[in-house]
Amino acid sequence: MSGEKRFSGRVALVTGAAGNIGLATARRLAEDGADIVLLDIAADKLAEAKDAVATFGTRVETATCDVTDFASVDAAVARAEELLGPVALLFNNAGYQGAFTPIQDYSPEDFAKVIQIDLIGAFHVLRAVSARMVAHGFGRIVNTASMAGLQGPPNMGAYAAAKFGIVGLTQTASKDLAPHNIRVNGIAPALMGPGFMWDRQVELQAKAGTQYFSSDPEEVSKAMIGSVPMRRLGDISEIPGVVSFLMGEDSSYMTGVTLPISGGIL
Numbered sequence: 007m008s009g010e011k012r013f014s015g016r017v018a019l020v021t022g023a024a025g026n027i028g029l030a031t032a033r034r035l036a037e038d039g040a041d042i043v044l045l046d047i048a049a050d051k052l053a054e055a056k057d058a059v060a061t062f063g064t065r066v067e068t069a070t071c072d073v074t075d076f077a078s079v080d081a082a083v084a085r086a087e088e089l090l091g092p093v094a095l096l097f098n099n100a101g102y103q104g105a106f107t108p109i110q111d112y113s114p115e116d117f118a119k120v121i122q123i124d125l126i127g128a129f130h131v132l133r134a135v136s137a138r139m140v141a142h143g144f145g146r147i148v149n150t151a152s153m154a155g156l157q158g159p160p161n162m163g164a165y166a167a168a169k170f171g172i173v174g175l176t177q178t179a180s181k182d183l184a185p186h187n188i189r190v191n192g193i194a195p196a197l198m199g200p201g202f203m204w205d206r207q208v209e210l211q212a213k214a215g216t217q218y219f220s221s222d223p224e225e226v227s228k229a230m231i232g233s234v235p236m237r238r239l240g241d242i243s244e245i246p247g248v249v250s251f252l253m254g255e256d257s258s259y260m261t262g263v264t265l266p267i268s269g270g271i272l
Protein backbone atom coordinates (compact mmCIF):
# COMPACT_ATOMS: atom_id res chain seq x y z
CA MET A 7 0.00 0.00 0.00
CA SER A 8 1.43 3.43 -0.88
CA GLY A 9 2.30 5.62 2.11
CA GLU A 10 2.85 2.54 4.31
CA LYS A 11 5.83 3.06 6.62
CA ARG A 12 7.94 0.69 8.70
CA PHE A 13 5.80 1.14 11.85
CA SER A 14 2.44 2.14 10.35
CA GLY A 15 -0.39 0.79 12.52
CA ARG A 16 1.93 0.17 15.49
CA VAL A 17 1.82 1.94 18.86
CA ALA A 18 5.17 2.84 20.45
CA LEU A 19 5.61 3.75 24.11
CA VAL A 20 8.67 5.83 25.03
CA THR A 21 9.81 6.56 28.61
CA GLY A 22 12.06 9.48 29.46
CA ALA A 23 10.26 10.96 26.45
CA ALA A 24 10.75 14.59 27.51
CA GLY A 25 14.53 14.10 27.64
CA ASN A 26 17.11 14.32 24.86
CA ILE A 27 17.36 10.72 23.69
CA GLY A 28 13.70 9.85 24.38
CA LEU A 29 12.33 12.80 22.43
CA ALA A 30 14.67 12.36 19.47
CA THR A 31 13.75 8.68 19.29
CA ALA A 32 10.00 9.30 19.69
CA ARG A 33 10.24 11.69 16.74
CA ARG A 34 12.00 9.04 14.65
CA LEU A 35 9.41 6.36 15.50
CA ALA A 36 6.61 8.80 14.55
CA GLU A 37 8.44 9.56 11.30
CA ASP A 38 8.52 5.79 10.75
CA GLY A 39 4.70 5.78 11.06
CA ALA A 40 4.06 4.74 14.69
CA ASP A 41 1.45 6.24 16.97
CA ILE A 42 3.29 7.36 20.09
CA VAL A 43 2.77 7.43 23.85
CA LEU A 44 5.19 9.75 25.64
CA LEU A 45 5.85 8.97 29.33
CA ASP A 46 7.91 11.15 31.63
CA ILE A 47 7.90 12.43 35.19
CA ALA A 48 8.49 16.00 33.90
CA ALA A 49 4.86 17.00 33.29
CA ASP A 50 5.83 20.54 32.27
CA LYS A 51 7.99 19.32 29.36
CA LEU A 52 5.55 16.77 27.96
CA ALA A 53 3.28 19.27 26.15
CA GLU A 54 6.23 20.65 24.18
CA ALA A 55 7.46 17.14 23.45
CA LYS A 56 4.00 16.19 22.18
CA ASP A 57 4.01 19.10 19.69
CA ALA A 58 7.47 18.09 18.47
CA VAL A 59 6.39 14.48 17.87
CA ALA A 60 2.97 15.36 16.40
CA THR A 61 4.59 17.11 13.40
CA PHE A 62 4.82 13.70 11.69
CA GLY A 63 1.03 13.34 11.62
CA THR A 64 0.57 10.17 13.68
CA ARG A 65 -1.47 10.06 16.91
CA VAL A 66 0.42 11.16 20.04
CA GLU A 67 -0.64 10.87 23.70
CA THR A 68 1.25 11.77 26.87
CA ALA A 69 1.21 10.42 30.41
CA THR A 70 2.95 11.83 33.46
CA CYS A 71 4.33 8.91 35.34
CA ASP A 72 7.05 8.05 37.86
CA VAL A 73 8.77 4.84 36.78
CA THR A 74 9.76 4.09 40.38
CA ASP A 75 6.08 3.56 41.24
CA PHE A 76 4.70 0.40 39.61
CA ALA A 77 1.05 1.41 40.10
CA SER A 78 1.72 4.71 38.30
CA VAL A 79 3.42 2.89 35.41
CA ASP A 80 0.71 0.23 35.11
CA ALA A 81 -2.05 2.86 35.11
CA ALA A 82 -0.24 4.90 32.44
CA VAL A 83 0.21 1.86 30.19
CA ALA A 84 -3.44 0.82 30.65
CA ARG A 85 -4.59 4.34 29.76
CA ALA A 86 -2.28 4.43 26.74
CA GLU A 87 -3.79 1.19 25.42
CA GLU A 88 -7.33 2.52 25.97
CA LEU A 89 -6.50 5.59 23.91
CA LEU A 90 -4.32 4.17 21.14
CA GLY A 91 -4.58 0.36 21.21
CA PRO A 92 -2.03 -2.39 21.96
CA VAL A 93 1.53 -1.24 22.62
CA ALA A 94 3.77 -3.04 20.11
CA LEU A 95 7.03 -1.13 20.51
CA LEU A 96 8.68 -0.07 23.78
CA PHE A 97 11.66 2.25 24.21
CA ASN A 98 12.45 1.77 27.92
CA ASN A 99 14.72 4.75 28.38
CA ALA A 100 14.02 6.94 31.45
CA GLY A 101 17.17 7.46 33.49
CA TYR A 102 19.22 9.49 35.93
CA GLN A 103 23.03 9.61 35.96
CA GLY A 104 23.59 10.11 39.69
CA ALA A 105 26.64 11.45 41.49
CA PHE A 106 30.31 11.23 40.42
CA THR A 107 31.98 10.06 43.62
CA PRO A 108 34.43 7.27 44.49
CA ILE A 109 32.63 4.28 45.97
CA GLN A 110 34.11 4.79 49.47
CA ASP A 111 32.39 8.19 49.65
CA TYR A 112 29.29 7.46 47.53
CA SER A 113 26.04 8.62 49.16
CA PRO A 114 23.81 5.63 50.01
CA GLU A 115 20.76 7.79 49.32
CA ASP A 116 21.94 8.67 45.80
CA PHE A 117 22.92 5.03 45.16
CA ALA A 118 19.39 3.93 46.06
CA LYS A 119 17.87 6.69 43.92
CA VAL A 120 19.87 5.68 40.84
CA ILE A 121 18.94 2.01 41.26
CA GLN A 122 15.28 2.94 41.83
CA ILE A 123 15.03 4.98 38.64
CA ASP A 124 17.45 3.27 36.26
CA LEU A 125 17.00 -0.39 37.17
CA ILE A 126 13.81 -0.92 39.19
CA GLY A 127 12.02 1.73 37.11
CA ALA A 128 13.06 0.00 33.90
CA PHE A 129 11.85 -3.33 35.33
CA HIS A 130 8.47 -1.77 36.23
CA VAL A 131 8.01 -0.54 32.65
CA LEU A 132 9.18 -3.85 31.19
CA ARG A 133 6.84 -5.75 33.52
CA ALA A 134 3.75 -3.64 32.78
CA VAL A 135 4.28 -3.52 29.01
CA SER A 136 5.53 -7.07 28.42
CA ALA A 137 2.54 -8.61 30.25
CA ARG A 138 0.28 -6.88 27.73
CA MET A 139 2.56 -7.75 24.78
CA VAL A 140 2.34 -11.43 25.78
CA ALA A 141 -1.46 -11.15 25.66
CA HIS A 142 -1.25 -9.47 22.21
CA GLY A 143 1.36 -11.96 20.88
CA PHE A 144 3.78 -9.32 19.57
CA GLY A 145 6.40 -6.93 20.92
CA ARG A 146 9.68 -5.20 20.13
CA ILE A 147 11.51 -3.76 23.14
CA VAL A 148 14.67 -1.66 23.35
CA ASN A 149 16.16 -0.88 26.78
CA THR A 150 18.60 1.99 27.26
CA ALA A 151 21.75 0.80 29.02
CA SER A 152 25.04 2.70 28.65
CA MET A 153 28.69 1.97 27.99
CA ALA A 154 28.83 2.25 31.80
CA GLY A 155 26.78 -0.96 31.74
CA LEU A 156 29.48 -2.81 29.78
CA GLN A 157 32.51 -1.52 31.71
CA GLY A 158 32.39 0.34 35.01
CA PRO A 159 33.86 3.86 34.75
CA PRO A 160 35.45 5.43 37.85
CA ASN A 161 33.21 7.41 40.22
CA MET A 162 29.95 6.09 38.74
CA GLY A 163 29.28 3.04 40.93
CA ALA A 164 25.50 3.37 41.17
CA TYR A 165 25.03 4.16 37.50
CA ALA A 166 27.32 1.31 36.40
CA ALA A 167 25.53 -1.13 38.71
CA ALA A 168 22.14 -0.08 37.37
CA LYS A 169 23.20 -0.21 33.73
CA PHE A 170 24.98 -3.59 34.09
CA GLY A 171 21.61 -4.62 35.55
CA ILE A 172 19.86 -3.43 32.41
CA VAL A 173 22.15 -5.58 30.25
CA GLY A 174 21.29 -8.64 32.38
CA LEU A 175 17.59 -7.80 32.41
CA THR A 176 17.68 -7.51 28.61
CA GLN A 177 19.27 -10.95 28.27
CA THR A 178 16.86 -12.68 30.64
CA ALA A 179 13.78 -10.89 29.31
CA SER A 180 14.78 -11.86 25.76
CA LYS A 181 14.68 -15.52 26.83
CA ASP A 182 11.44 -15.24 28.81
CA LEU A 183 9.67 -13.40 26.01
CA ALA A 184 11.03 -15.14 22.87
CA PRO A 185 8.22 -17.76 22.93
CA HIS A 186 5.71 -14.90 22.73
CA ASN A 187 7.04 -13.25 19.56
CA ILE A 188 8.67 -10.50 21.60
CA ARG A 189 12.26 -9.44 20.95
CA VAL A 190 14.21 -7.52 23.62
CA ASN A 191 17.43 -5.67 22.81
CA GLY A 192 19.36 -2.76 24.26
CA ILE A 193 21.55 0.19 23.35
CA ALA A 194 24.65 1.30 25.21
CA PRO A 195 25.41 4.92 24.28
CA ALA A 196 28.47 6.79 25.50
CA LEU A 197 30.14 10.14 25.15
CA MET A 198 27.19 11.97 23.62
CA GLY A 199 27.59 15.70 23.26
CA PRO A 200 28.05 18.56 23.26
CA GLY A 201 25.31 19.46 25.72
CA PHE A 202 24.26 19.38 29.32
CA MET A 203 24.97 15.67 29.99
CA TRP A 204 28.44 15.90 28.50
CA ASP A 205 29.35 19.14 30.35
CA ARG A 206 28.02 17.73 33.63
CA GLN A 207 29.99 14.52 33.21
CA VAL A 208 33.25 16.29 32.40
CA GLU A 209 32.88 18.80 35.24
CA LEU A 210 31.95 16.18 37.82
CA GLN A 211 34.74 13.79 36.77
CA ALA A 212 37.21 16.72 37.15
CA LYS A 213 35.79 17.58 40.58
CA ALA A 214 35.85 13.96 41.80
CA GLY A 215 39.61 14.34 42.40
CA THR A 216 40.72 10.83 41.42
CA GLN A 217 43.86 9.64 39.64
CA TYR A 218 41.87 8.85 36.49
CA PHE A 219 41.09 12.40 35.42
CA SER A 220 42.66 15.86 35.53
CA SER A 221 41.05 18.49 37.74
CA ASP A 222 40.68 20.65 34.62
CA PRO A 223 37.39 19.89 32.78
CA GLU A 224 38.94 20.77 29.41
CA GLU A 225 41.69 18.20 29.95
CA VAL A 226 39.08 15.63 31.03
CA SER A 227 37.13 16.31 27.86
CA LYS A 228 40.23 15.90 25.67
CA ALA A 229 41.26 12.67 27.42
CA MET A 230 37.81 11.17 27.09
CA ILE A 231 37.50 12.03 23.41
CA GLY A 232 41.06 10.72 22.95
CA SER A 233 39.92 7.32 24.22
CA VAL A 234 37.30 7.00 21.47
CA PRO A 235 38.51 5.18 18.34
CA MET A 236 36.53 7.60 16.14
CA ARG A 237 38.04 10.58 18.03
CA ARG A 238 34.82 12.56 18.37
CA LEU A 239 31.69 12.77 20.50
CA GLY A 240 28.51 11.10 19.37
CA ASP A 241 25.48 13.21 18.57
CA ILE A 242 22.01 12.42 19.96
CA SER A 243 20.84 12.19 16.34
CA GLU A 244 23.02 9.07 15.95
CA ILE A 245 20.86 7.07 18.39
CA PRO A 246 17.26 6.94 17.05
CA GLY A 247 18.14 5.06 13.85
CA VAL A 248 19.70 2.26 15.90
CA VAL A 249 16.55 1.98 18.04
CA SER A 250 14.37 1.94 14.92
CA PHE A 251 16.60 -0.80 13.44
CA LEU A 252 16.29 -2.92 16.61
CA MET A 253 12.49 -2.50 16.61
CA GLY A 254 12.11 -3.23 12.91
CA GLU A 255 12.35 -6.43 10.91
CA ASP A 256 15.87 -5.75 9.59
CA SER A 257 16.98 -7.11 12.98
CA SER A 258 14.50 -10.04 12.95
CA TYR A 259 17.08 -12.61 14.18
CA MET A 260 18.43 -10.44 17.01
CA THR A 261 17.34 -10.61 20.62
CA GLY A 262 19.09 -10.21 23.97
CA VAL A 263 21.77 -7.99 22.43
CA THR A 264 22.97 -4.63 23.78
CA LEU A 265 24.60 -2.58 21.01
CA PRO A 266 27.28 -0.02 21.93
CA ILE A 267 26.84 3.41 20.30
CA SER A 268 30.19 4.78 21.31
CA GLY A 269 32.47 5.59 18.39
CA GLY A 270 34.19 2.21 18.72
CA ILE A 271 34.93 -0.14 21.60
CA LEU A 272 36.31 1.91 24.49
Ligand SMILES: NC(=O)c1ccc[n+]([C@@H]2O[C@H](COP(=O)([O-])OP(=O)(O)OC[C@H]3O[C@@H](n4cnc5c(N)ncnc54)[C@H](O)[C@@H]3O)[C@@H](O)[C@H]2O)c1
Pocket residue numbers: 021022023024025026027028045046047048071072073074099100101102103123127150151152153194195196197198199203204
Ligand atom coordinates in the same frame (compact mmCIF):
# COMPACT_ATOMS: atom_id res chain seq x y z
N1 LIG B 1 23.15 11.34 27.21
C1 LIG B 1 24.11 10.44 27.35
O1 LIG B 1 25.30 10.72 27.15
C2 LIG B 1 23.77 9.02 27.75
C3 LIG B 1 24.77 8.04 27.62
C4 LIG B 1 24.45 6.74 27.97
C5 LIG B 1 23.19 6.43 28.43
N2 LIG B 1 22.25 7.40 28.57
C6 LIG B 1 20.92 6.99 29.05
O2 LIG B 1 19.95 7.41 28.11
C7 LIG B 1 18.70 7.61 28.76
C8 LIG B 1 18.15 8.97 28.39
O3 LIG B 1 19.09 9.95 28.80
P1 LIG B 1 19.13 11.43 28.22
O4 LIG B 1 20.52 11.71 27.84
O5 LIG B 1 18.04 11.64 27.23
O6 LIG B 1 18.85 12.24 29.58
P2 LIG B 1 17.72 13.29 29.93
O7 LIG B 1 17.99 13.72 31.33
O8 LIG B 1 17.62 14.32 28.86
O9 LIG B 1 16.37 12.41 29.89
C9 LIG B 1 16.00 11.52 30.90
C10 LIG B 1 14.49 11.62 31.09
O10 LIG B 1 14.08 10.66 32.07
C11 LIG B 1 13.08 11.28 32.86
N3 LIG B 1 12.98 10.65 34.18
C12 LIG B 1 13.89 10.71 35.20
N4 LIG B 1 13.41 10.09 36.28
C13 LIG B 1 12.18 9.61 35.94
C14 LIG B 1 11.19 8.88 36.64
N5 LIG B 1 11.36 8.52 37.93
N6 LIG B 1 10.04 8.54 36.01
C15 LIG B 1 9.86 8.91 34.72
N7 LIG B 1 10.75 9.62 34.00
C16 LIG B 1 11.90 9.96 34.60
C17 LIG B 1 13.55 12.72 33.00
O11 LIG B 1 12.48 13.59 33.38
C18 LIG B 1 14.09 13.01 31.61
O12 LIG B 1 13.10 13.60 30.76
C19 LIG B 1 18.97 7.40 30.25
O13 LIG B 1 18.60 6.08 30.61
C20 LIG B 1 20.47 7.59 30.36
O14 LIG B 1 21.00 6.91 31.46
C21 LIG B 1 22.50 8.70 28.23
